[in-house]
Amino acid sequence: MKFNKYTLAFFHTLFFTGCIPSLVHKSENRTVPSAYKDSQDTTNIAKVKWKEYFNDPYLNLLIDTALKNNQDLNIVIQEINISQNEIRSRKGDYLPSIDIKASAGLDKMGRYTRLGSVDENLDIVPGKRFPQPFSDLLIAARASWEIDIWKKLRNARKAAMHRYLSSMEGRNFMVTQIIAEIANAYYELMALDNQLETLKKNIEIQQNALRIVKLEKEAAKVTELAVRKFEAEVLKNQSRQFDIMQKITETENRINFLIGRFPQPVLRHSETFIDLELDTIYAGIPSQLLDNRPDIKQAEQDLQAAKLDIKAAKANFYPSLKITGGIGYNAYNAQYFFSTPESILYYLAGDLVTPLINRNAIKAYYYSASARQIRAVYNYERTLLKAYVEVANQLANISNMQQSFNLKTQQVEALTRSIDISTTLFNSARADYMEVLMTQRDALDSKFELIETKKSQMNAKVNIYQALGGGWN
Template sequence: MATQLNRFSSDRLRWLSLRLAFCGIVVATPACHLPSLRGPLPGPAIPETVTQSAIPAGSPTENSANFSVDEFFHDSRLSSLIHEGLANNQELRIVQEEIQVARNEIMSRQGAYLPFLTGGASAGIEKPSEFTRNGAVEDQLEILPGRSFPNPLPNYGAGLNFFWQLDIWRQLRNAKDAAFFRYLASIDRRNYLVTKLVAEIAENYYTLMALDQRMITLNETIRLQSKSLEISKAKKDAGRGTELAVQRFEAEVKKNLSEKLVVEQEIIQTENRINFLAGRYPQHIDRDASNFFDLTLRPLSVGVPSDLLRNRPDIRQAERELYAAGLDVKVARARFFPTLAITAGVGYEAFNPRYIVRPEAIAFNVAGGLIAPILNKKEIRADYLSANAKQLQAIYHYQQLVLNAYVEVVNRVSKAENYRKSLDNKKLQLSALTTSVDVASKLFDNARAEYVEVLLAQRDLMDARMEFIELKREQLAAMTNAYQALGGGNMFQNMAPAPPRIMDKE
């Protein structure tokens, strides 16, 4: 007897050892054949300071992105338009719903690694053939003494089912963490759209003021030319002038009247662009262009390049997506290893509903399964390599955004400063041309200058005024875009809905 027990124990240990060895081979085999991943090429090093030529002399030290819209623009009308746009813009609302979708994705991924418990009821009927094993066996069996199985055989059941895939390789939790980073990236995408919306509304607002000044300049030019036209007609009637002078001044007046209609159309389109951004139908935009030439914004300050990484939402978005891409690689890698799942069920089952509540009708099952890929892993290998390629794309995209942000800041800040210096020179030109028009008009009135000199002086003055208006508009646009390039105008960065749960720790 003892010999038999020893033999039984020895056989059992041998069988258990074989099973453990097999499981070890199943687990270890995929890890021995993991494809090698490619690493990224190094990107350009971020400079420690911004190019000094881009920084205006006497600039404040605090980064301009830290100032609110009201502080930077200090224009109540413009601030009102911006706040209305942030509240009503449809594109912002669309992106806000994308944030909700990303938030729901976290909950979906979180539920994937938690146990599933389902309940249900079933009813059915079965009639096996008498020429099969099941039919022949049932024909010989009795449910109760003297009572055969019903034919056909009904089946009623109700119970609970349990399923749990154990996340032994963090595959499911890494997928949830990747969804969390993409949720944060969607918030940063919305915040970047906010900065662009602020800059576009402000730029169009200043364009509208510039168009008003163009209209004022055209009206003033038409007034001067109409006066010269009347003088030309008077000289012609007095025999001291010719029809040529009359026609030339007449042509100039008509040309500028035609230009006024073009400017009026541009005003309508610019107003409606602002209305569209503000989420409202066409209406008048309240503004005061009287101080357009003296309009100043808060001086620009770029801080240090590392401020861009902290302040610019598009860079933060790329950083979040980079983290998510790295987790996707881990998720794809886990597919090479076995998955362990536990299934169980408990309930009542009987061929007659009146027996279903009896203790004898209880049925249950418990099972565990370990499944690992052995052959034909091309799909898993391809997904793993594709995840690596997407991770490299995310790295290069991040490097590109950082480089582009630095270039944008340097270009826009230097543009604002150079246009400011150009305006100073243009003011001197305007002063000289205004004097020349007065002198030419007086000489023409006294028949000491030809009409061509007056015509050219008026035309040069109008062109110079138009250039001055355009330079001022470009300067304001450059400052607005520099504010946006620095990450300014991001008003909602702390107003995103909280995710369902923070990331799991390693």
């Protein structure tokens, strides 16, 4: 039985196809709970644009500036351009490559070489030997094309496309992070301003109390110890002012860095901080995270790219077919260069190449592609789980902070009234000076805690917007 070359190539391909190692495939789990706290409302604040979600003009101006000037964001944009060029490069791999070659050279054979000895017996023109040195002139168009039989090159291009889309989602995710970071820093700045203003008012109260205690001491109603205690409390709070001022400076500079400018004052409406209202939060349903969260979409694009990488790696086990050809003019003398058809040069060839010896390297690449795909599955599932947990945490945080704020407001009101009561009792010798000091200290701490709670409330407003995937669109 006789086999022609095509039959042999066919059986050869079947043999090595059967030797492709099997892989353990893992699929991603996309299921999420049906609702947050049994709510089926699909209204979602992630669809609200950030300029509408944050209605503070100073804050919106800071965010808008950051989205134009932030260096980290601009770096990511350049990485997107790199990914886009990678797609172009991959597309060129499976298209024919055509170039033009022009060359000129001299060649002299040694007399006692094989070709040189043959020249003795060759006549180009009767009575003349082969010219020495021998010139060679060439101009030709050449083409080469690897036929993408197994879609290896196309899958590589598709993988590059998914990585480009992944970089786009990475940019969107960074936008949400920058918006959240600036908003949180802005509210922290407002909280520090309120703490500083509260501290100054408290220092005034304590200084008035100190003057009263000094008068009481002159009247021999209290000792020097009471005077020193009140004086120490005033000095402690005066020193505390500078700690807050330092934090204000650092927070302002953090905002300035995020928006890409050198340190300068940050405009804000701090006097309205405590009265800021927290609008009703609509979280929608968990399945909306798959469309709204850029990091989930980025992980999904990376997963799709990893799947295509496996297909491209698998194609390395199969034979590859490459076609080459060219046409042009070739002559040893310029006067004959464009003689047609005598000086015309053309060729056409096809190469069928199958890996035989170096299959371990191909297997290693194949296994690595599989491991990267499994890693991408785990990364996708982790990102999805993380997104759900972040939303659940922030929803609970908003509810708890609202109740805490209401109770702390009542606490501040009660302790503020107790300052006047304790001062009146002290003046009538019905309360000890330590009771006055402790009442003032408790009132100050409660006001600070109220400001911190309000800041936590506003941070929760920012964080739930980020957790739901708002801001980038």
